[in-house]
C-alpha cells in the first residue's frame with residue numbers, strides 16, 4: 612500500500628526521522644492534499660489527522676495513538692460553542708485549526724498560526740465583523756497587535772500557556788543580546804516581549820536566517836520538539852527553551868509525545884487509530900472553511916513567488 616507518513620515538529624526526533632515530511636499544521640495539510648497516498652500515517656494529534664481525512668475522504672488516515680488530542684479541543688464544549696456562535700450571528704466565525712471536526716463545521720474560516728494574521732486582516736478589509744475561537748491567547752494577541760475587538764472563545768494550549776513573562780524577563784535582562792521568539796499560543800505578556808512571533812515553521816525560518824555573533828542566546832517559547840530542528844539548522848547558536856512558571860526550561864506536549872517510534876511503525880503497517888468515524892455530512896460541512904483557507908494560502912504563496 613502506498614503509505615505517506617507525516618510528522619509534526621513537536622514529535623520526538625526518532626519519529627521525525629521515520630516521516631516522509633515534517634512540518635507545521637498548514638504545510639502538512641497542503642502536503643496531505645497534494646500527495647496521492649492510499650494511507651496517511653499522521654504522527655501528530657487528532658485534529659490534524661481529522662483535517663487530513665476531511666480533505667482526503669477516500670484515503671485511510673491513521674493516528675498512531677487515539678489519546679493524542681489537544682487541550683484546545685478538550686476545553687471546548689460544542690453545545691456552548693454553538694450558543695456563542697448564535698449570539699454573534701452576523702459575525703464571521705474564524706476558528707484555529709486546533710479544533711474538532713464538529714467545531715470546524717460551525718466555522719466560516721479555518722486558520723493556522725501561519726495564515727491567521729493575513730486571513731483576519733483580509734476579512735476586516737472586506738468590512739466583516741469577526742469572532743475568534745478557540746485559542747484565547749492567540750485571539751488576545753491579534754486584538755492587541757491590530758487593534759481588533761474580536762470576541763474570543765476561552766480555551767488555551769496547556770503547553771504554551773505555561774510560559775511566564777517574569778521568568779523570561781529575568782533571563783533577558785541578564786543577557787541584553789539574547790532574543791526571544793514565540794508561538795502565538797503563548798500568553799500575551801510573553802508575546803509583547805518577543806522579537807518574533809510565528810508558527811513553528813516560521814520560527815524555524817527566522818532562526819535559519821538569524822545573523823548573530825557565535826553563541827548568541829535565543830529563547831524559544833514553544834514546545835521542546837522544535838528545538839531539535841532549530842539546533843540541526845544552527846550549530847553556532849545557543850538555542851534554549853523559554854522558562855515556565857517552575858523556572859525550568861522544560862515544556863513538552865504530552866499528546867504529541869504519544870507518537871512513539873513503535874506506534875508509528877505499527878501505524879505504517881495499518882495498525883492504529885483509524886479516522887473512520889466522521890460521517891459524510893460532518894466532513895462535507897467541515898471541509899468548506901478548511902478549503903477556503905487552503906485556497907487562500909495557495910493564492911498568497913503564488914503572489915509571493917510572482
Ligand code: 13P
Pocket residue numbers: 634635636637709723724725768794796809810811812
Ligand atoms: P503550528 O501550525 O505552528 O505547527 O502549530 C501547531 C500547534 O499545535 C502548536 O501548538
Ligand code: SF4
Pocket residue numbers: 656680681682683709768769770771796834864865866867
Ligand atoms: Fe495542542 Fe498545545 Fe499540544 Fe499544540 S502543543 S497540540 S496546541 S496541546
